[in-house]
Amino acid sequence: MGKKTKQYAEDIGCIGSIEKARGYARDSLVYGLKTKSDYTKDMSPRSYDSFASNMDHWFDSCLQTRRVAVRKKVRYLSLDCRDYSANPIYKIWKTCSFTTNEIVFFFSLLNFFSKYSEPASIEEVYTYYDNVHGTDGFTKHGAQKWMQNKGCKSGIIVKVGRKYKLADSVDLSKCNDMLLFYSEIAPGGVVGSFIIDKLIQGDSPFRFKQRFPGQAFDHGIIINILYAIKNHRTITFQYPSKDKKLSYRSFLPVKVYSSAQNGRQYVVVWNEYKQFFSNYRIDKMRSISVSDEPVCEAASIKQKYEDVKSHVWGISFGNGELTHVEFLIKVSEDEYYVVNRLLREKHCGRVSHLENHPGIFKFEADVYDANEMIPWIRTFISRIVSLSVSDSDVEKVFWDSLEDMYNMYLSGDFQ
């Protein structure tokens, strides 16, 4: 068990890199359609077996298996998020492989500094560690390298002159409820889950409705984007083009847009070429990095975003041209909940009650991409009196789709 070999990591349910696992596990959660033979079209059977075994380890509480044909099984993730106080997908972020030297040195160090609160030299630390581990451990040079590259870099160890000490602890004794809540709803909530692992044992008083568990796969990307936005830095990431080939792209990120209704998350970026805003799906992004230097024009670009954001219905900025959308719906005297829906879901739109037409409400909005509104307008099917879109193609899409639905569900009624 001494080496960080691939076999060793697999035996204990750990992995060296999360990138591929993130993609496969997401596939199992969202689609849950692929059999082993589907996967082995672009990975070796050996790699598949390893992935399947890890899925067992990580997601045992929500992993399902079903037979789809003779000797063909699908392994997929399925869960009712309301059953969980903690997102079970977070486990994937806690599977990083390690060597015996790393774990033994880490805890020797922790114990040493718990015992001696004063800063200590690398010699003092190493002597203590040497007594604990016996032979075959880190060399002094290896220990020093770990202190620098892992201990100090993570902030767990602080350098004081030429000596080292443990970082000061933070008093979170009254923060259990806060941590249990925010670790599930805040951006990068898995970081809160790491803190909970250190501090809290026991039940959470919270559950979460309409929480998309798969967003957890992207926490590593999201926190880098948000950090870059806050500090006016560019991000560079790999993204698939239409032919699915990955290529690197660099942009100044402006906002992260997250849907509370369909689970998709996007980064809104300034597109230098288009001189306007674009968006990229975060779940498709790979290998993100953040520039070291801030972008000088960031403040003016963010101001441009503030100027145009009120015409974005969902996440699309279209080509920068506005489309007017207007529809009327009929509401009865015992249906305030419908008016309430219009008011709470209106985004950038305006809601009014028509004069001399009791019970007829008008919704109107000027948006960059009217196509984004169509699914929402469909949710009012049964009460739509009229629809008018300045882009007649969009309007046609709505009425054609309604016609298709009549044919789909009511065709027998017309015969």
Place this chain on the structure above:
Amino acid sequence: MKIEIFDEIYGCYFTAVFHILKEAGKRRLTKKQFEEIVNRNADIYGFRFLGTTRIVLEKALYVEKEYTWPFFKEVNGGASYRSELDRMKGLPLSDLEKMWLKSIYSDPRIKLFLPQGCEPDELKNVEPLFNWDDYVLFDQYNNGDPFQEDHYIEIFRTVLNAVQKKKRLEIKFRKPNNNIRFYEDGSYERAASPGIGTHYIDPDYLEYSERDNRFRLIGNNPRFGRNSVNIEAIESCREVEKQSPQKERYEEPRPKESYMREVVCELTNDKNALERFLLNFSHYEKRADYLEKKKKYLVTITYDEADAIDLLIRVLSFGPYVRVVEPGCFVDLVRNRLKMQLSVRDGPK
């Protein structure tokens, strides 16, 4: 640069070992006590499937003669164990964890949990990881709970305390009113609430919906069974003693199976409908099957019967790309909406 969160220091093995060492402390442990500590922490923090983490820790910490991770020593010829690392206090937070926490303290909802301005001194000079304004929940409903209001905070804390202590609550809440008055001049008015109602609830948990930006108390009403109350609708609440069982029809909450339903939808992958549909419902238990002959997908979603209308309008939003095929009663809900639409307006004019 890159902020890395995939790191062994946050891994389940490091966490499990930390808790084992901390719990073992200076005590001399019998073999049974030792095994109990190792097994429990392995189960909480590690991989339970096939007991992998437990087995790894057993081997690394004490089963093998020469301990791979030499944190414990045998005493009395193997009758008991003692930690070699017996001073373990706390595991300090990393810079990343402190930065994340610093951001959390700037969220207005923090007042629900902590009095204002109680950010720990240790975070005073820490840079926040992110600004909440940069994370836009663009389709979150805009009538979320009044998290900043003192009355709401007081109710929230009372309910949270009752959830944690499993105490029965007497809740006085504003009854909803869906009546509305329309006037010719274009104004309208929502009718006043029909009054205050009273519920008794044995709380199970507080449920937060990101879409609604609301908290609900979910629990069991001893007279009516499963129940939920919007925290925002509560006028007042207090803990009360449980009454004698004969007045209570529902001493125990209904089992989940009794109120979960299934709906089956058929769809093609036109315009990426499959991915959009499956992602949209990925917070429900579901399964997808491919129908080779029809070249279509069949998706079965398991949902709470109380969410039927919500599910209906979400399915409607997919238009003709998704067809509900079962059960008949759900298909009828869709058909009725379409028939009503036909009676209101049947197409472009």
